[in-house]
Amino acid sequence: MELLKIDHLCKIYGKGENEVRALDDVSFTVPKGQMLAVIGPSGSGKSTLLHILGGVDRPTSGTVLLDGQDVYKQNNKNLAIFRRRQVGLIYQFYNLIPVLNAEENITLPMIMDGRKPDQKQLDDLLKLLELSDRRKHLPSQLSGGQQQRVSIGRALFTSPGVILADEPTGNLDSKNSAEIIALLRKSNREFNQTMIIITHDENIALQCDRIISFSDGKIVSDTMNTPAAAEEA
Amino acid sequence: MQFESLLARRYIKTQKRHSLLTVCSIIAALAMMTVLMTCFTTLTSCMASRERDVRPYHIQMIDVPDAAVDKLKSYSHVKEVKVIADYEIEDENGSKTPVHTVNVTLEKGIGDIASYYNKMCEAIGHDDFYGYGRVNINRTLMDYDRIDEDADFHAVISYAGYAIYLIILALILRLVIDTAFEVSSKERERQFGVLQSVGATPNQIRGIIVREGLLLSVIGVPVGIGLGLLLGYGLFRVILYSGIIDAFFTSEEKALSLLHYEIQPVPLIICAAVGFIWVFLSALGTGTRVIRMTPIQAISNRSNTIKKVKKHSVFGLLFGWEGKLASRNARRQPKRFIVTVLSLTLSIAMFGMFSVLVDNFTKALESTIVVFDYIGPMNYDFSFARMEYVGEPFGYQEGYRLLEESPVLTDTDFYFRTSSKTVNDEGVQILYVNEHAWNRLFSADDLEAPMTYAEFEKAGGYVAINGSENALSADKQSAQLRTRCLTAIPEEELAKYTEDELQEMVENDTITRTGGYKRTDSVGSFDLSDDETGNEDIFAKVYCNYTETDRTVKILSCLKSDNILTNNMALNLVAPVSKYENEDQAWFGDMGKTVMMSTRLVSDDDYQAAVQFFKTNSREFTNYEDHFSMMRQIRSVLGAIKIGGTFFIIMFAVIAIINMVNIVSTGILNRKSELASMQCVGMTDGQLYGMTIIECAQFVIIACVAAIVLCALATWGTHVFLHDVLTLEAEEVVRGNVGIFSSVPRILLATGAAFVAALAASVFPLRRMQRETLVDRIRTVE
Structure with missing residues (x-):
């Protein structure tokens, strides 16, 4: 069952001679529960794709359907609510709010939604993220890996339809990178969470169910993968 | 071009908003300092001009003979001797000597005025001058012209006080410039880190940073001084025409010829120097702070890491998570937060407090002046006395008639008092009042008229107010008076006795002596600035025969009043003036009486006409008190203080607002990426604006509450002060009009204005920021 449908997506920056086609007629679908890796060289359009899927940027043309709903037919307010409820964004530089502690950062989207966070769910998530003893710490008091785990917690906490991760390990050492990927994989398997991960790291890509390769704003390959084999390897 | 200069110029050009805010801060600081400097020099110069116009001398001497005048002219340090009056004095032998009244102007460096003057008197042959009322030393003008050593001391005291004030102000202004630099450099810490990492030395x-500061001050300092001069001139003109001219000068031309806006180069040079030094120090301080960080600290922006936040806040409780976030955001840089809130608090409190305090003191002053009257609250424009002259029948009627018939005066009341005794030797004062005075007597809250004036006249008795009850009968229905009737002894009769013999007769109670005023040309020929009463030359001793008679008088009513100034225990009896004319006049004979008259202007516009009336009829009145003019001068000075004060408050508020705008707008722009992150995880535009509005509200709400507390304390302090130094009536007038929280509406108004400024400072950058895509903003490295 397809959760996400991207149809003839185009994103053009600039005009005339300065025109840059960041995404050029991109179409694909993502079924629920799939862990998808998007790879490609710098400037190939990966991050632009992720931002458009996350409702952060608007496409020049084309549609993005999440659960059959056209994301960009919504006004700005509904788009913000869409980001709050239906997607979870993970960035390379974490983008945590420095004045909020780990727990507050994780629950922020839900608090903004006017809902009261479920304490048990929060405790479980913190345990999963191995942040139980760091829940009251400010971002400045956490290591890079811990900050990224907070960022993942924030993305997971509202149980969104899709998690979008932009180079989630780009700012981490290999040990922390492995832990973060394992965490993402675990939540993908345990919660059947759909994930799209943008990465340069081939090892990370190989741990995903599917790999889409981008070049010059176009899909150049779309292959299914058996992550178990990679893990074993 | 050195690379520092090149980069400094580039930063100024590319970071226009910061450059503009920094220049604005420098301009505001310099303008304020210049205004204060020029105000001080202008005020001093105006006061000196006014003094020079009213009393154009350092020493005024009377009865100076011709030879002494010549010696004076050549005496050391005498700049000018101006003869202003010529007349003759008669010695004991009857021979007349021509003498003069002279105004002496001195040069600087006379040393101690007392020894200088004594030596001068010796030199001119007038060694008995000093201390005999024949010299008038104009201490004020001597201070302004710095003539003697005391003047130097006074100047030092005066300048020291002013300098302390200026230093405090300069430090506050330093903070403004400092904040501007810190805000500007904070945003560029990363760039400085990068520069250091590629080899720039600390x-x-x-x-x-220093070059950037100096380049900006090259624009800011002269513009600030120019703006200060313009604003100072505007302030001078506004104060000049706020009533000062009318109150203190006879004409606008006269005022304008004496009062000038004083621009002196030295204060301006000081302003410029202080401006450049402050900018240099601020830039240097900022630069030093930046280079204390390692390049990687600067690049990774680690100096901005937040290590501690408040878990709970009032704003969080009031406004939910937006309030909580706003509260934490505002306190990211506690020092700047405190400085901003403090400067905002002070400007709001000063705005709220100043006008309230001026109102407070105006009312207190008015009420203090009002109580200086014998029979009750003095709410008249003019009061004066018609004196009894020796050799003329006592007649108040003529003066009263003149006042009654004057088209510009109204509500004339008068009373006169006589002194008497009871048979028990208790003191008694009898006040004979007309209807206006009777009504005034009972205009105070604590005293109710026992009857109307018509009934009073008809009843034919006295009303007792305060004083010893021993003077009254047991049933308080009557009093036993022992009145003394005086008859002046004719001059030819007096000539038969020597002065010693007369004195002996007085001591033996054979005759008595009283005082009276001699008709001379000088009597009553006062102008509005003079008060010639009490002059020995016009006061005469009158020897009288007397008879004493015991009388029983009818007491209609006994009253007590706190509002009547009865300092002695003498019994105060009040009777209608008709009773004096019809009956009591015969009891007292030639005994000295003073008629006190008070009158009001029909209209404030008639003041000059009233002045002319008193000048024309000056022989009929003396002891003139011009309450109207006095109050007008007080109001006009207070008005000028109000205008000047308001101006400085506005300047102060501008500085506080520049600070706040700087901090709020920079705070928004610095958090561009962070705010975008929040939007990425679902914050709506409404929530973003809501949080920003709460952030702004925090500054003004805290400042507002603090300002209300400050104002309440200041008003309470005023009450305590008034209680200590003023009369009960004055204090009650103030308490009745100025409550502890009287300034709250003004504070709320100022808070509203500050909130609008803060809102504009945050909403505009927010809107501009919103034009960028979320993607671009989230990529911004903080």
């Missing part, structure tokens, strides 16, 4: 980094 001194070069500091050099960039």
Whole structure:
């Protein structure tokens, strides 16, 4: 069952001679529960794709359907609510709010939604993220890996339809990178969470169910993968 | 071009908003300092001009003979001797000597005025001058012209006080410039880190910031001084025409010829120097702070890491998570937060407090002046006395008639008092009042008229107010008076006795002596600035025969009043003036009486006409008190203080607002990426604006509450002060009009204005920021 449908997506920056086609007629679908890796060289359009899927940027043309709903037919307010409820964004530089502690950062989207966070769910998530003893710490008091785990917690906490991760390990050492990927994989398997991960790291890509390769704003390959084999390897 | 200069110029050009805010801060600081400097020099110069116009001398001497005048002219340090009056004095032998009244102007450096003057008197042959009322030393003008050593001391005291004030102000202004630099450099810490990482030395980094500061001050300092001069001139004109001219000068031309806006180069040079030094120090301080960080700290922006936040806040409780976030955001840089809130608090409190305090003191002053009257609250424009002259029948009627018939005066009341005794030797004062005075007597809250004036006249008795009850009968229905009737002894009769013999007769109670005023040309020929009463030359001793008679008088009513100034225990009896004319006049004979008259202007516009009336009829009145003019001068000075004060408050508020705008707008722009992150995880535009509005509200709400507390304390302090130094009536007038929280509406108004400024400072950058895509903003490295 397809959760996400991207149809003839185009994103053009600039005009005339300065025109840059960041995404050029991109179409694909993502079924629920799939862990998808998007790879490609710098400037190939990966991050632009992720931002458009996350409702952060608007496409020049084309549609993005999440659960059959056209994301960009919504006004700005509904788009913000869409980001709050239906997607979870993970960035390379974490983008945590420095004045909020780990727990507050994780629950922020839900608090903004006017809902009261479920304490048990929060405790479980913190345990999963191995942040139980760091829940009251400010971002400045956490290591890079811990900050990224907070960022993942924030993305997971509202149980969104899709998690979008932009180079989630780009700012981490290999040990922390492995832990973060394992965490993402675990939540993908345990919660059947759909994930799209943008990465340069081939090892990370190989741990995903599917790999889409981008070049010059176009899909150049779309292959299914058996992550178990990679893990074993 | 050195690379520091190149980069400094580039930063100024590319970071226009910061450059503009920094220049604005420098301009505001310099303008305020210049205004204060020029105000001080202008005020001093105006006061000296006014003094020079009213009393154009350092020493005024009377009865100076011709030879002494010539010696004076050549005496050391005498600049000018101006003869202003020529007349003759008669010695004991009857021979007349021509003498003069002279105004002496001195040069600087006379040393101690007392010894200088004594020596001068010796030199001119007038060694008995000093201390005999024949010299008038104009201490004020001597201070302004710095003539003697005391003047130098006074100047030092005066300048020291002013300098302390200026230093405090300069430090506050330093803070403004400092904040502007810190805000500007904070945003560029990363760039400085990058420069350091590619080889720039700490001194070069500091050099960039210092050069940038000096380049900005090259624009800011002269513009600030120019603006200050313009504003100062505007302030001078506004104060000049706020009533000062009318109150203190006879004509606008006269005022304008004496009062000038004083621009002196030295204060301006001081302003410029202080401006450049402050900018240099601020830039240097900022540069030093920047280079204390390692390049990687600067690049990774680690100096901005938040290590501690408040878990709970009032704003969080009031406004939910937006309030909580706003509260934490505002306190990211506690020092700047405190400085901003403090400066905002002070400007709001000063705005709220100043006008309230001026109102407070105006009312207190008015009420203090009002109580200086014998029979009750003095709410008249003019009061004066018609004196009894020796050799003329006592007649108040003529003066009263003149006042009654004057088209510009109204509500004339009068009373006169006589002194008497009871048979028990208790003191008694009898006040004979007309209807206006009777009504005034009972205009105070604590005293109710026992009857109307018509009934009073008809009843034919006295009303007792305060004083010893021993003077009254047991049933308080009557009093036993022992009145003394005086008859002046004719001059030819007096000539038969020597002065010693007369004195002996007085001591033996054979005759008595009283006082009276001699008709001379000088009597009553006062102008509005003079008060010639009490002059020995016009006061005469009158020897009288007397008879004493015991009388029983009818007491209609006994009253007590706190509002009547009865300092002695003498019994105060009040009777209608008709009773004096019809009956009591015969009891007292030639005994000295003074008629006190008070009158009001029909209209404030008639003041000059009233002045002319008193000048024309000056022989009929003396002891003139011009309450109207006095109050007008007080109001006009207070008005000028109000205008000047308001101006400074506005200047102060501008500085506080520049600070706040700087901090709020920079705070928004610095958090561009962070705010975008929040939007990425679902914050709506409404929530973003809501949080920002709460952030702004925090500054003004805290400042507002603090200002209300400050104002309440200040008003309470005023009450305590008034209680200590003023009369009960004055204090009650103030308490009745100025409550502890009287300034709250003004504070709320100022808070509203500050909130609008803060809102504009945050909403505009927010809107501009919103034009960028979320993607672009989230990529911004903080």
